[in-house]
Amino acid sequence: MILYIAEKPSLGRAIADALPKPLKKNDGFITAANGDVVSWCIGHLLEQAEPDAYHASFKQWKMEHLPILPDQWQLQPKPKTRKQLSVLKKLVKESTQLVHAGDPDREGQLLVDEVLSYLNVPKTKRANTQRLLINDLNLSAVRQALQKLQPNTNFVPLSVSALARSRADWLYGINMTRAYTLQGRKSGYNSVLSVGRVQTPVLGLVVRRDEEIDNFVSKPFYEVMAHLTTEQNQAFTAKWQPSEACQPYMDDEGRVLSKALAENVVKRISHQPASVTSYQSKDKQQAQPLPYNLSALQIDASKRFNLSAQQTLDACQSLYEQHKLITYPRSDNRYLPEEHHAQAAQVLNALSSNQSDQQDAINKADPKIKTKAWNDKKVEAHHAIIPTAKRTSLDKLSRAEQQVYGLIARQYLALFYPAYRYQERKAEIEIQKGKFIAQSKEDIDLGWKALFLSQNKASSSKTVEGQTEHKSPLPKLTQGQVLQSHQAELLEKQTQPPQPFTDATLLSAMTGISRYVKDPEIRKVLRETDGLGTEATRASIIELLFKRQFLVRQGKQIRATQTGKSLINALPEQASTPDMTADWESQLSRISERELNYQAFMQPLEANLHELISQAKATTITGMSPIQKTGKRPYSKNSTRSKKPATTRRRTSNKKPSVMQSS
The missing domain is CATH 3.40.50.140 (Rossmann fold)
Structure with missing residues (x-):
């Protein structure tokens, strides 16, 4: 049997x-x-x-x-x-x-x-x-x-990687939670101070962002725009690029802080001849976006429909288990098996039946198109989240399920549209020995972008990378061509504080955690691989921080509570920054790839715990705000599916554990 x-x-x-x-x-x-x-x-x-x-x-x-x-x-x-x-x-x-x-x-x-x-x-x-x-x-x-x-x-x-992760989370979470809860009690705080190797660095991200916002002092900065015409009276605008001589008057991001300097440039270039020092016109294309993994889907669902990470995950689980409309949702992969391409026509037919209001867009899809998303070498245990060939009435779905299914369907549909093609023009202009740049992008063929027009309405022009990008194309210019500069324009702007985290940006920070890792070697490893937490646990980690009342929502914004701030300020830096957990994830990946063994991962952790507990004993926690007690038994939940971590006092055996055994 x-x-x-x-x-x-x-x-x-x-x-x-x-x-x-x-x-x-x-x-x-x-x-x-x-x-x-x-x-x-x-x-x-x-x-x-x-x-x-x-x-x-x-x-x-x-x-x-x-x-x-x-x-x-x-x-x-x-x-x-x-x-x-x-x-x-x-x-x-x-x-x-x-x-x-x-x-x-x-x-x-x-x-x-x-x-x-x-x-x-x-x-x-x-x-x-x-x-x-x-x-x-x-x-x-x-x-x-x-x-x-x-x-x-x-x-x-x-399995060994998962075992190491669960035991390491168990060791770290229970010891650190008990240590800081006990220290909190000495200061009169009688609730649990939960500490985890994933949840606490996430809290640290929010606390430090809030501190940046609170301590931010806005400063004015200045830009100069040259208004130019050709001999044929074709008008366009170019932006001043400060030279190295202007560095003493600029901030770290290259913004000019001296109004007098900018006013002097306006005076020098107004009503003066200008010349084209460089001009390029290139036809370019942008490939179709990859289908979703869970984090990318959660980010888009938050931006588009204001769904929390947990709401998106719940909708996905229902679409997968109950309705069978999508593939396995807890995926960290954005590629598809090559053999799955043969099922494209069936899936598109199902979309045509399920989403009758999108019939025209579906009819324009070409199932013969095969993008870089179909790549066996990049698919492991699971692949990207895509629709299945199941047909149903979407009226049976909840609003959130409909919204999430629509996103997944559109992302899949984009694979069968042509690449987006456009013409990019860029001009460098010299006026009174000053450098100015203008750039434009003109659509040639919208391709897959036609599916996204309703949510991405571009303005007529925008500033990109310190230049001026025009929706309408720059006139055709030639190197050495003489232009006329008219009255220049001085723009006074204010530096802006960083934005508070939202569900979308916090998820983005967790998946792109290398931006927040200090160790250059770890950052290098993580840039294209691991994130903070896993696809399956990021939503629950964020929700846990709300449950612990370390975070609070203010509209779409996610802010730290006073309790959350006090805990982060009391913890050693390694406990509240992503470096340690990022290093863990890197090592766990190496275990799953047979490049590292269990003991090589666990033994340094145990040694580090002694030091961390010693630091906790010497810490005084202040500034805590009382929270409502839930009456539940205290424990530290990190990224496991198990509800209650357990502890022992004795030393760990040096014997390598077998996944065949429970010890």
Whole structure:
């Protein structure tokens, strides 16, 4: 008997639908006509043991217990799902072949592996376990996935990476949370001060942004615009580019702060001859945008519809599990398997049925177009989020589901439109030995951009990279051509403070965290790879900070509370900046790629914990605002699916842990 173990019931039902009929539904599993069985977890069935399971004294929070380090890790069944674990225990014993069908990500891999380990599955059966990777819950896609089973042993490094991450978060979160909560109590603050290796740097981003805004002093700066005409009386405007001699009068961003200097330039260039020192006209094109991963989708949904990251994720989960209208949503990948291109016509036909109001746009799509998005070399366990070939009435969807589905559908549709083509013209002008630049961009073929016109209405001209860009094209010029400069214009502007974070910009900061990392080596590694948190956890991390009342919403803005500010100011810098967690993610990726082992990651962390706890003991926390108590047991939730981290006091064994075992 083959036993398929899915991550959740909805995935289990989708797998069962692809097996021989008739199906027999039982309590916690489904039996196919050929005797094979599908069962499931309900998220994590296991959780770390409570601290007092290791030692009764750990039920009380005391500084002398810290740092708490485990000698042998223990998992225990979650009370609410203990019954399903018993179902799996019986089925695993009866099976002759196991198929791991967790979600296609790091946490999904560990989630089923830890159950098999806890149930003490024999080594031979574990070694023969197969891995089923499903990105699309529709019947045809599931059947295809069933034909492509892989050995589960191929994914051991992914499971070890998830195990290292969960234990490291456990160690760091429980020790730091207890330490700073205890110090907070000394100052009269009786609520939990939750500290986590992901949540706290996110809070730090907001606190430091708020401080920049509060301490910002606006300053005037000046720009000079030359109004020019050709011999044929063709008019355009060019912007002054200050020379190196002007550096003493400029700020770090190249803005001129001296009004007298700018006024002098206006006086010198008005009503003077000018000459073209350089002119270029080039036809360029912009490729179609890649389909979404979860973070990119959450950012666009926030900008377009003011949906929070969690609202977008919830809509995605429903579209995937309940409606089967999109592929696996917790993806960090923006590329597609090349073989999937053959299904383009089917998916476009489904969009035509589902989105009748977009019929004209869908009819213009060419399913034969194949962009760089189709690339097997860049697809791993899961691919970008795209629509499926499922047809339905969108009236069945909630408003948020409709909005999110529309974004995903449009992004996919753009893949089958031509590239956006435009002509770019750039002129460098000399007036009284001063340099001025003008630039224009003229559409040749909108291509895929035609799909985005309703939300991107451009103004007639705008300033780009210190130049003036015109919507209408610059006149055709030649090098050496003589122009006439008329009365120049002095523009006085004010420097602006940074904008408060919103859901979109905070998500963008988390995914592009290299901008905030101080260590140049880590920044180099992260620039094109890892972010802060994972696709699956970023929304919950942000929501947790609101739940802890460290953050508060003011309209679309996200601001830190006084409690959040006081906590960040009390913590050592490494705890509140992204460098440490970015380094962790880099190392965890190396574990999943077999470039680093478990102990090489964990041992430095343990050593660092001693230092961090010593710093906490010497810290005085002030300025806290009382918050409303929830009455829930305090714990530090980071980026795990497990609800309750546990702790022990003993040293960790140097023995390398096996993902086959719970210790």
